[in-house]
Amino acid sequence: MAAFLGNLRNVVIAGFVLAALLFGLYFYTQGYDGPTFELFLMRWLHVGSGVMWIGLLWYFNFVSTPTTPKIPEELRPALGRYITPAALWWFRWSAMATIVFGIALAWRNNYLVEAYTLDFSQGMAGWPLVPKYLGIGIGMWLATIMWFNVWFVIWPNQQKALNIGGKYPDLTPPEKAAAGKTAGMFSRINTLLSIPMLFSMVAAGHLY
Ligand code: HEM
Numbered sequence: 001m002a003a004f005l006g007n008l009r010n011v012v013i014a015g016f017v018l019a020a021l022l023f024g025l026y027f028y029t030q031g032y033d034g035p036t037f038e039l040f041l042m043r044w045l046h047v048g049s050g051v052m053w054i055g056l057l058w059y060f061n062f063v064s065t066p067t068t069p070k071i072p073e074e075l076r077p078a079l080g081r082y083i084t085p086a087a088l089w090w091f092r093w094s095a096m097a098t099i100v101f102g103i104a105l106a107w108r109n110n111y112l113v114e115a116y117t118l119d120f121s122q123g124m125a126g127w128p129l130v131p132k133y134l135g136i137g138i139g140m141w142l143a144t145i146m147w148f149n150v151w152f153v154i155w156p157n158q159q160k161a162l163n164i165g166g167k168y169p170d171l172t173p174p175e176k177a178a179a180g181k182t183a184g185m186f187s188r189i190n191t192l193l194s195i196p197m198l199f200s201m202v203a204a205g206h207l208y
Contacts (some may be wrong), residue, residue: 039108046101050201052094052148054194056087060193065184080162088158095150102143106136115140132208139200142193149186157183 004010008173026037064087068079106112111130114121115137128134160168161180171179 039105041103042105042108046098046105048098049094049101052090053098054198056091056094057187057190057194059087060187065187078197084162085164088155088164092150092155095147099144099147106140108161111136113166133203135200136204136207139197142197142200146190146193146197149190153186154183154190157186179186 004014016200023037064079068076071079102117103112106115111133114130114133118137118141119133122129157179158164161169161176161183162173163169163176168176
């Protein structure tokens with residue numbers, strides 16, 4: 001058992017096998033409805049990658065950032081050299097998977113344009129025509145801004161601050177500190193936005 005649990009790949013495969021059993025249960029009790037299941041699958045992958053993304057964002061903000069100053073100076077390099085770069089890999093790619101599945105979901109729900117235009121796509125008269133499109137549209141914009149911050153502000157600045165991949169060997173300590181500060185500020189902005197964003201995401205399916 002310890003050997004099995006010690007291997008992350010096997011554990012993840014086992015998780016998907018259990019989920020496949022649940023699919024079997026659904027199929028057995030409800031019958032198979034292709035389009036419904038395909039939409040559900042997209043939603044499941046969307047929420048799964050979103051949990052990975054926001055989980056890491058909250059790990060950075062609730063655990064890593066407040067704890068780092070308490071770590072003895074000589075132990076801190078381990079964080080910047082090993083743990084944070086690995087976390088940033090999963091962070092930015094789960095953000096990418098979330099937006100891809102999210103856009104696919106909105107497309108599949110036939111409201112991609114309506115949502116991204118905050119339900120103004122039919123003009124101003126009687127706005128909002130479909131309140132759900134406005135509600136999910138706000139969530140999609142918040143999450144899209146967050147995705148932009150991850151890829152175009154946090155990641156490039158963390159690369160500079162931690163010299164990830166050896167791309168910035170010549171930066172001075174003040175330049176590295178400034179890059180780290182910018183990354184941290186935008187990470188905080190994303191933590192702020194994550195709360196209303198998640199409200200909009202869940203409300204779209206259950207409040208409207
Ligand atoms: C730009 C990125 C994103 C886009 C375009 C997007 C888009 C969507 C869409 C279209 C839905 C379906 C709403 C419906 O009609 O039921 C949805 C649902 C949802 N999203 Fe996102 N989303 C994004 C980011 C996120 C993030 C970061 C999370 C964090 C976990 C998240 C969590 C959820 C949840 C929990 C649902 C509700 C699923 C349900 O109750 O059926 N989304 N999203």
